[in-house]
Amino acid sequence: MELFVYYPWLFPLFATILGLIVGSFLNVVIYRLPRIMERDWHAECYDCFPDQMTAPPQETFNLSYPASTCPQCDSKIKFYDNIPVISWLLLRGKCRQCSNPISVRYPLIELLTGAMALTIALYLPASYWSYAVIGFSFVLVALTFIDFDTQLLPDQLTLPLMWAGIATALLGWAPHSLQDAVVGAMAGYLSLWSVYWLFKLITKKEGMGYGDFKLLAALGAWLGWQMLPMVILLSSVLGAVFGIIQLRLAGQDNQTPFSFGPYLAIAGWIAILWGDNITHWYFTSILGF
Known part of the structure; x- marks a missing residue:
């Protein structure tokens, strides 16, 4: 170093x-x-x-x-x-x-x-945290393209990614505390899990896969629970825009399932680098705080 x-x-x-x-x-x-x-x-x-x-x-x-x-x-x-x-x-x-x-x-x-x-x-x-973020990015790339190809988010990648995020906080490399990482993992999983079951109870259909829950849990561990609202909002916007474009290019309608994991991954990568700047800009320029 x-x-x-x-x-x-x-x-x-x-x-x-x-x-x-x-x-x-x-x-x-x-x-x-x-x-x-x-x-x-x-x-x-x-x-x-x-x-x-x-x-x-x-x-x-x-x-x-x-x-x-x-x-x-x-x-x-x-x-x-x-x-x-x-x-x-x-x-x-x-x-x-x-x-x-x-x-x-x-x-x-x-x-x-x-x-x-x-x-x-x-x-x-150059620090242990920046090295870890590079490794985090590599795993997100693999998950993104596997999900695009197969609509699968393998546990072999999402679960080690989650534990690695908790480990970076435990070792003191991450800019947030171990408590924030653990709560982030729990909140990330439970937030999409709750949306999944609410949607299923109302429509009798499955709106997303369990791999998405685990990926957001991993992102919560790496980012801390504070960044989860921005990740969810940004991934939803990206998914709505580019997901519809993807379906249109494939000649499919809006009822066809599409991969949501890539948009979670993109939002998580943006948040880990520029999340604090985006949050500061939002509160100062948009809300006027």
Whole structure:
């Protein structure tokens, strides 16, 4: 940490490179984690009903194995073809072996994580808290794209994220107290849980998934309970605007379910960096306090 004090430019550079590298790994997480969950569910169902289901696949499949391959020609991706952003540009977005197009989303996610880490490093001084916020951002990126793809928010990510937020307060890294973090986690979960059951009692329909409750609990742990109203309001506005645009582009009506987790994640990331400034601006400029 002292090195970053003597050379202030080093922290943004280190954070950006780390963000690009982690972004490459997050592409694997986003693709594989939902499939790992499906395999686990299949195995659990087979254990309970072996006579009514096919046996689950036995080959190893996790975040590190098997090695990444081209979905078209099944050739293994070499390490020099897996350099964040650069490899995609050098290959012109195509597989080296069969010229099958490689989705532009892969380098865009790497650029996104790099830009988010750079923004944090420029806005927050080098400290345990800024390092933690960078890690927090990486998990939000993974949750966002998994939810967009599958409408799932895996417990494997949301629950560790919540406990990590409480841990930062316990260790004294966070700008809020441990009590605020614990109350934030409780209030975050219970607020959406209450809305869920109220909506279900009135309409007999489910308005959101339990993953959203756990994600807001995690955000409450990282931000403290004081930031939850702003997160809920901002995510609701973002969800209403961009969710409707998303449905219209997909040719679907307003009754079609859409992912709310990404908008919670965006609101939480904005709040952890600029929440105090937004709150101050609101009370002074809008309310006149």
